[in-house]
Every structure is written in structure tokens, then in C-alpha cells.
Amino acid sequence: MKGNSTSDIVLKLIHNRRSIRQYLDRPVSDKILKKILEAGFRAPFAAQLCSVIYTRDHERMKKAGIGVYPTAPVHMIFFIDFCRLEKVMAHRGHEYGYDDMMAIWLGMQDVVLMIENLTIAAESLGLGSVLYGLTPLRADSIAETFNIPKRVFPVVGMSVGYPDSAEGTEIRPRFPLEMAAFEDEYRHHTDEDIKICMKKMDEGYLAQGYYIKSQTKVDLIDKEDTIGFDMYSWSEHISRKFRSAYRQGDPLLDILRRHGFDLK
Ligand SMILES: Cc1cc2nc3c(=O)[nH]c(=O)nc-3n(C[C@H](O)[C@H](O)[C@H](O)COP(=O)(O)O)c2cc1C
Incomplete structure (x- = not known):
């Protein structure tokens, strides 16, 4: 991908993006933070259902x-925010009566679009x-720590900062495009298709030594682990x-109800 046209530059940014887990000891200024947050909120929205908390305080996140x-200098939590919208509605003399499941879906759409805009804007600034x-499983402690009202719910957390290239610059693989993007009709994947998907991902991650470098493995709590890092x-x-034996925290449905969402 060569060239200096706007599309070359934007596509290069998108194709070179990777998750960063090691950061330089370099602060992110308020000015830069404002820029990426503003870019985030330029995303299309269903009902402006996204709010963000950002902090430089590790202790708060803990x-x-x-x-x-x-090593990450700044952290963010992205929320679905119905509290603000309902206040707007109250000003207009309307009472909220929407299906909360659909509302959450719309909120999620607003939040993820905002995040991706912010992510790309951040990349463009280095x-x-x-x-x-x-993060959603920590909704109780997040609400307490950041003074979050009912009907405002965390979707995902994020760290932002200047990448430390010592981490490496490899780009993670994706499923082949034809296995995930279909014209007109869904592709009902055959065994052969699934093997192609797995091969692309597994060979890519193995070649990068991704799990062995970080010594990351999901523990098998109910059976013997026979797979070494080489495989x-x-x-x-x-x-x-x-898999069924992997459970984290309370069921999300219960947590959502605790935070004021009316889900049957
Ligand atoms: C919704 C979401 C949640 C994620 N959660 C974590 C996480 O908790 N910890 C982590 O190290 N990476 C997390 N990631 C990053 C993914 O592991 C990463 O995006 C994926 O492996 C692809 O790698 P890439 O972003 O470098 O292309 C998350 C990504 C997404 C989109």
C-alpha cells in the first residue's frame, strides 16, 4: 500500500493498526485526548447513547x-448511557417506554462506532x-469508583498511549475475506472452509510466537492440558x-438488571 493520497494514508493506518500492550513512558496531553474524543463522537449515532470516562489514574482502574x-498512560471506559437521553426526554415531557434489549443493542451500536472512530483518530496521531x-462484568465496581448512575452501563475498557516498538510490530491475521464477507447469501461453511479459517489464524499466530511470548493460555480447569505452546x-x-467450563463473574443479565435495565 504505497502513495500519499488520502485513501492510501487512511487505509495504511487501518491495515497497520494492532493492539498495543506495551507503551512508552510518554504522557498523552489533554489536547491530544480531546482530539481523539471529538473524533470518536463524530461517528454516526442512533441516539447519542455513548459516554466515556477517561483517567490517568491506575489506582482507580484497579x-x-x-x-x-x-505501562499504559491513559484508560477509558465506554458506556451505554440512557440516563442522559431520558433526561432529554423528560424535558420534552416524554416517558421512556422502549424495549430495553433493543435499547441496549442501539447503545452498543453507538458505542462501538464511537470507539472505532476514536481508535483510528488515535492511530493517526501516533x-x-x-x-x-x-469490563461489563465489573459494572458494580466501575459504578462505585466512577460515580456512575443507573442506566449507564460499561461496554468495554481501553488503554491508549504511545506504542513501545519493543513489543514488536506484527499485524495479527484475520479469517480470509471470503470466509466472512458474502455477496447476496451467507456462506454455510464446510469442514474444509473451517480448516482454511483455522489454518490462516493458527499459522499466523504461531509464526509470530504470540502466545509463547506472552505466556498466555486459557487454563483448562476440568481436564488435562495436553497442548504445549508450540501448538x-x-x-x-x-x-x-x-467453552462451557469458562465462566467469568455473574451472568451479564443479572448485572444489567442491577444497573437499572428492564430485561425479562
Ligand atoms: C471487544 C474487544 C475486547 C478485547 N479485550 C481484550 C482484553 O481484555 N485484553 C487484551 O489484551 N486484548 C483484548 N482485545 C484485543 C484483541 O485481543 C485483539 O484485537 C485481537 O487479538 C486482534 O489483534 P489486533 O487488535 O492486534 O489486530 C480485545 C479486543 C476487542 C475488540
Whole structure:
């Protein structure tokens, strides 16, 4: 991808983006933070259902139950925010009566679009980022730590900062495009297709030594682990995360209800 046209530059940024887990000891200024947050909120929205808390305080994140990468200078939590919208509605004399499940879906759409805009804006300013997917399970401690009202719910956490190139610059593989993007009709994947998907991902991660370098493995709590790091790759990692014996915290439904969402 060569050239200096706007599309060359934007596409290069997108294709070279990777999650950053090691950061330089270099602060991120308020000015830069404002720029990326503003860019984030330029994303399309269903109902402006996204709010963000950002902090440079590791202790706060710890108190909130989010284990952030230690060298990351700034952390963010992205929320679905119905509290603000309902206040707007009250001003207009309307009472909220929407289906909360659909509302959460819309909120999620707003939040993820905002995050991706922010991520790309951050990349354009030389910053990197990483997300923390288990954040919603920490909704109770997050609410307490950051003074979050009911009907405002965390979707995902993120750290942002200047990447330390010592971490490496490899780009993680993806499923082949034809296995995930379909014209007109869904592709009902055959065994052969699935093997192609797995090969692309597993060979890519193994070639980068991704799990062995970070010594990351999802523990098998109910059976013997017979797979060494030489064979442990993405498809095993992701399968272990989604198997029945892998449970994290309370069911999300219960947590959402505790935070004021009316879900049957
Ligand atoms: C919703 C979401 C949650 C994630 N949660 C975590 C996490 O908790 N810890 C982590 O190290 N990376 C996390 N990641 C980063 C992914 O592991 C990463 O995006 C994926 O392995 C692909 O690598 P890449 O971003 O470098 O292309 C998360 C990514 C997403 C989109």
C-alpha cells in the first residue's frame, strides 16, 4: 500500500493498526485526548447513547476491577448511557417506554462506532490502544469508583498511549475475506472452509510466537492440558474462552438488571 493520497494514508493506518500492550513512558496531553474524543463522537449515532470516562489514574482502574497493562498512560471506559437521553426526554415531557434489549443493542451500536472512530483518530496521531472486553462484568465496581448512575452501563475498557516498538510490530491475521464477507447469501461453511479459517489464524499466530511470548493460555480447569505452546494458537485459545467450563463473574443479565435495565 504505497502513495500519499488520502485513501492510501487512511487505509495504511487501518491495515497497520494492532493492539498495543506495551507503551512508552510518554504522557498523552489533554489536547491530544480531546482530539481523539471529538473524533470518536463524530461517528454516526442512533441516539447519542455513548459516554466515556477517561483517567490517568491506575489506582482507580484497579479499584474498578479492570486490570490494565501497566505501562499504559491513559484508560477509558465506554458506556451505554440512557440516563442522559431520558433526561432529554423528560424535558420534552416524554416517558421512556422502549424495549430495553433493543435499547441496549442501539447503545452498543453507538458505542462501538464511537470507539472505532476514536481508535483510528488515535492511530493517526501516533497513538496505539488496546481494549478490555471483560469490563461489563465489573459494572458494580466501575459504578462505585466512577460515580456512575443507573442506566449507564460499561461496554468495554481501553488503554491508549504511545506504542513501545519493543513489543514488536506484527499485524495479527484475520479469517480470509471470503470466509466472512458474502455477496447476496451467507456462506454455510464446510469442514474444509473451517480448516482454511483455522489454518490462516493458527499459522499466523504461531509464526509470530504470540502466545509463547506472552505466556498466555486459557487454563483448562476440568481436564488435562495436553497442548504445549508450540501448538497452542488462536483457534484453541478462542475455543477455550467460549467453552462451557469458562465462566467469568455473574451472568451479564443479572448485572444489567442491577444497573437499572428492564430485561425479562
Ligand atoms: C471487544 C474487544 C475486547 C478485547 N479485550 C481484550 C482484553 O481484555 N485484553 C487484551 O489484551 N486484548 C483484548 N482485545 C484485543 C484483541 O485481543 C485483539 O484485537 C485481537 O487479538 C486482534 O489483534 P489486533 O487488535 O492486534 O489486530 C480485545 C479486543 C476487542 C475488540
